[in-house]
Amino acid sequence: MNDIFGEIDAIFHSKSLAIYGVSRKGGLGNVLLQGFIDQEFPKIFIVNPKITEPNVEIMGIPVFSSLKSIGEPVDLAIISTHPKFVKDIIIECGQYGVKAVIIFSSGFGEKNEEGKKAENRLLKIAQKYQMRLVGPNCMGFYCPETGLSFFPALPRESGPLGFISQSGSIANIMAFNSMLKGIYFSKSISYGNSIDLGFNDFLEYLGHDLNTNLIACYIEGMSDGRRFIELVKNIKKPIIIWKVGSTAAGSNAAHSHTGSICGNDILWNTIFNQYGVIRVYNMEEMISMIQAFINPMPVRARRVAIISGPGGPAVSSADMCETNKLALADLTKDSKMKLKEIIPKFGSSVSNPIDISLQATFDPKLEKKTYEIVGNDPNVDMMFIYLTMLTPRYKDLIELQQKISKPIVLVSAIDVNVSPDCFSKEIKRSFIHIKAKKVPSIIKELNQNGISVHPNEDLASKALYNIYKHYNNLKKSISY
């Protein structure tokens, strides 16, 4: 614990907020405000110097022409105005004793040298008043526990994921995408140009934060590589990083997006590998790996059993397991004998990959028994299950997992979030399909039991390998 932790934690626990950039005609400031209203943030004031008449309200929130006219302490200010107003607002905040300012406005260092100079001036003002800055060119914080938000209609529910993003829109899309997979946030942080508080500060914060069990990040570049290495060396929580700018084209794009220097990609990979950071390349992959690390089951070896009703995907699953450095488990004679007793004689296989044949569609008990025999096999460290579609039978797996505690991944051939409305009644009946609305809570329950759901065989086997690697790295650095 240190000062940075306390200072960031204080921002997350702000009790009162002044928001600049909300107008009668609407705009981004109003959208931000709606986010705080939706989260029922304790005390919100709008500051707009153009509105000088008393007792005005916008969206049900009182409007003041200045901080002074509020007449109450303000912990946090959010600025969503034209960039030319930001400096004077920062001064006003400093004089009024505001503790921290989130600068949503863009048009600073990411634009040009003039913008960088303007940023330096803002920082000096903030330092003079011992005020912390987040941004500019960011969305700020989302914390359902304390009511902070950066967009309307975000979930009120808290979860184990701490998320840090250089890009505001990625933080935003991630919040919605995660919700569809039942993933909820302790804190989500969009830091933009980070002229004061930056990526490493937030990483350190989430490393200590008791409500955060795993950390995921979107980054373009970084200013202090040494500190980053120290942090990933010491933080024992799983860290998943979507680092972009791995190519010349991406690197140039990042520079114009947030003014970032992306750095040498080979160097990044070396650091990530050495310290067990899980690198991902897009949002779909990030969500896969987050699911896998909500509650990863400890594992010592990497012998996978693949179970599939359809035989075809059993083959590509085996391909992807080998490609992603996993070994196919050799089932014990005892397991094979037990499987032979229950699995249909034709169109099936009791060797790994275990192909339970099309019959499984008509005999739900067959699936359950297979899971039990394979899950309890001492030669099996992890399970890889290919499903046509998520069905209420997921409960069998949770029941089994509570006894075996091994990493389990599911591939669902048909997107889990698909609405049953897309299918005819007949199909809905034959697949015993789950309503789209219930999917997030089911995936959440699966994840909490160390079972993750993936869109393809590649991501599922990567998830298993990363869990194996995670526990393997931990072994090296802590007594285990």
Place this chain on the structure above:
Amino acid sequence: MNDIFGEIDAIFHSKSLAIYGVSRKGGLGNVLLQGFIDQEFPKIFIVNPKITEPNVEIMGIPVFSSLKSIGEPVDLAIISTHPKFVKDIIIECGQYGVKAVIIFSSGFGEKNEEGKKAENRLLKIAQKYQMRLVGPNCMGFYCPETGLSFFPALPRESGPLGFISQSGSIANIMAFNSMLKGIYFSKSISYGNSIDLGFNDFLEYLGHDLNTNLIACYIEGMSDGRRFIELVKNIKKPIIIWKVGSTAAGSNAAHSHTGSICGNDILWNTIFNQYGVIRVYNMEEMISMIQAFINPMPVRARRVAIISGPGGPAVSSADMCETNKLALADLTKDSKMKLKEIIPKFGSSVSNPIDISLQATFDPKLEKKTYEIVGNDPNVDMMFIYLTMLTPRYKDLIELQQKISKPIVLVSAIDVNVSPDCFSKEIKRSFIHIKAKKVPSIIKELNQNGISVHPNEDLASKALYNIYKHYNNLKKSISY
């Protein structure tokens, strides 16, 4: 055109069907039967020697104890019984003048040497009667035009995709997955152990079939590599192949699944590359590439313009374009000037990747105008658009495409088939979200206009590169 085309086409145009393996208590045979009923296949008879009393119906279909007792010609027979009955049924079919038999039953060559011998015996019987066999260990044919089917509740709608699959369950899952993305089939063929008609026969057939514009395949192994090479050399339709068994683990799994020998994977890749076959590694990737090749726009060079509302994904999109051998287009001065006039000054970029900023969410016209300026730029060969979510604004793109005819890919951060029920009312309003039920028809319309929708940046840029490569290969072999 040759005999094979005619013989397979005759099977697809069967007018009468005898199905073996349907029983009063239900089972896989009944499931197959339901598929034909759903497709309103012209004339169906159940043959079950155990049911000898007259005028029995199962699922509304008349039951006969033998073919002879039907007293009408039968074009096609489907066998879904225990494997031990198959031989006698084949003899009965041959004697009765049935033209082709689909053997659904498994427990033959994929099991052991004894099964291989049994297959040889079946083939000899069929040859004696000049009858063609499909399977065993397969699902058979699905052809909405003529009413053939291999599963209940498959779409009645026809489309441009011809699909060939060694695995029956893959053919099945593909049918449902495709439906969700608005992809429909001319014919889908599951051929299993292929003791008579095999992969190359069906490939040749679809190459000639006038209702098939593109061909996708799932294969584990192949018996006649030379013929395959001849076929892919001559077929000018796009061919997408999901070839599994690329690793030792997968190869072993394939052997027990269909008795396949997968072969040297490096050799496969060499052949695929040389003849412009698009190789994919899972179903998600296959559906991406099929979408891209429903109506690929001809393209001579590979300069891509990336347009993104959220700035973050613009960077990873640029990364993936470079990784997948595309070049970032250098917009003309004229385009840049026009963009500067309409794009917000802050949080945006008029250089490629074009970042239209969060403002796009609130100003739909901004998106439309940007598409027009960029799409009409002579330096832009292809467009890559990153969306948060599919919205009714897709119509703007179709309108533009009808003028520019350039390949366009969309990445939709939030799964396109997601039900709006998963979101709160506020979110539905702010995203102007499309109802899940309507998504397939919208994607179909997009695909028909040369616009494909992808789950991540990697697949979207692969799709663009494959389109470029496709037209590049064609140039070499035909006058263009």
